[in-house]
Amino acid sequence: MTGSSGTTPTGAGAPGTGSGQQEPFGARLRRAMDTRGQLCVGIDPHARLLTDWGLPDDPGGLERFTMTVVDALAEHTAVFKPQSAFFERFGSRGVAVLEKAVARARAAGALVLMDAKRGDIGSTMAAYAATYLDKDSPLFCDAVTVSPYLGFESLRPALDAAAVSGAGVFVLALTSNPEGAQVQRATAAGGRSVAQVMLDAIAAENEGVRPLGSVGAVVGATLGEVGADLAVNGPLLAPGVGAQGATPADLPAVFGAALPNVLPSVSRDVLRHGPDAGALLKSVRDYVDHVRAVMTGTGESRGITGR
Numbered sequence: 598m599t600g601s602s603g604t605t606p607t608g609a610g611a612p613g614t615g616s617g618q619q620e621p622f623g624a625r626l627r628r629a630m631d632t633r634g635q636l637c638v639g640i641d642p643h644a645r646l647l648t649d650w651g652l653p654d655d656p657g658g659l660e661r662f663t664m665t666v667v668d669a670l671a672e673h674t675a676v677f678k679p680q681s682a683f684f685e686r687f688g689s690r691g692v693a694v695l696e697k698a699v700a701r702a703r704a705a706g707a708l709v710l711m712d713a714k715r716g717d718i719g720s721t722m723a724a725y726a727a728t729y730l731d732k733d734s735p736l737f738c739d740a741v742t743v744s745p746y747l748g749f750e751s752l753r754p755a756l757d758a759a760a761v762s763g764a765g766v767f768v769l770a771l772t773s774n775p776e777g778a779q780v781q782r783a784t785a786a787g788g789r790s791v792a793q794v795m796l797d798a799i800a801a802e803n804e805g806v807r808p809l810g811s812v813g814a815v816v817g818a819t820l821g822e823v824g825a826d827l828a829v830n831g832p833l834l835a836p837g838v839g840a841q842g843a844t845p846a847d848l849p850a851v852f853g854a855a856l857p858n859v860l861p862s863v864s865r866d867v868l869r870h871g872p873d874a875g876a877l878l879k880s881v882r883d884y885v886d887h888v889r890a891v892m893t894g895t896g897e898s899r900g901i902t903g904r
């Protein structure tokens with residue numbers, strides 16, 4: 598970590614090999630978290646936020662909102678996570694804004710994790726993989742969220758495509774919403790929970806990879822003690838910080854020894870500080886500082902709340 602805020606304008610998404618071959622996502626993410634801080638900023642342009650920012654709830658408002666966030670934070674943030682649904686609701690004009698945001702954020706050195714939560718039969722999954730994980734696609738990203746609840750192996754086309762392009766895949770395991778338990782905590786054949794089956798499959802994908810695998814798990818920061826083995830040797834995306842009630846101080850109880858690989862994710866609780874670019878950046882820096890304090894065991898003693 599460099600600088601007092603822990604957020605430096607290092608090119609997090611830069612390949613770093615010079616060979617023309619993209620460095621694997623896990624390695625790029627590790628470097629981004631180490632240099633820019635362990636935080637993912639979600640870009641979720643809710644209608645309510647557009648209104649609060651004094652913007653119209655239309656494609657023009659969406660574009661101003663999104664570009665303001667990207668321009669304020671892209672040189673300082675390790676990862677952006679645009680939520681595709683908030684762009685798709687405006688049809689093709691919304692998707693055009695999403696494409697522009699992805700390109701601009703990546704050009705500024707931020708990694709982009711597309712929150713699309715795709716999941717389908719393998720042959721359709723291949724089309725989703727072509728959308729987000731093929732370098733020639735206009736929506737190519739550094740990583741994408743996927744749902745394994747059509748069976749982990751239904752994700753194989755995405756896992757294969759990501760391996761080719763040096764991208765990442767984040768697999769839903771234990772989601773932050775209370776309804777998720779109905780499926781994820783159910784007991785699978787063999788006695789493990791369904792979520793543990795997914796976590797074990799992720800660990801198998803990442804076996805032996807250094808410094809960090811490129812297949813991540815999504816585990817909500819809201820969950821408290823999860824009672825699952827999170828040693829997947831890959832990144833652990835932790836949404837639910839901020840608006841859903843979790844704080845960085847909750848992370849040790851959820852993640853335990855896996856804490857160094859956790860990427861806490863905040864959307865509304867950062868975005869509400871806009872449209873002022875300085876206030877957005879301060880909010881990110883406060884979160885990065887709080888996360889770092891928790892990681893190094895000084896968060897509680899400093900009485901930081903991050904809220």
Ligand SMILES: O=C(O)c1cc(=O)[nH]c(=O)n1[C@@H]1O[C@H](COP(=O)(O)O)[C@@H](O)[C@H]1O
Pocket residue numbers: 639641680712714742771772773774815816817836837838839840841862863864865866
């Ligand atoms: O995959 C996700 O990012 C995700 C998984 C999960 O378990 N819970 C969850 O809230 N998310 C996403 O994370 C974001 C949370 O937004 P805030 O509650 O505003 O921080 C939304 O885009 C959700 O779709």
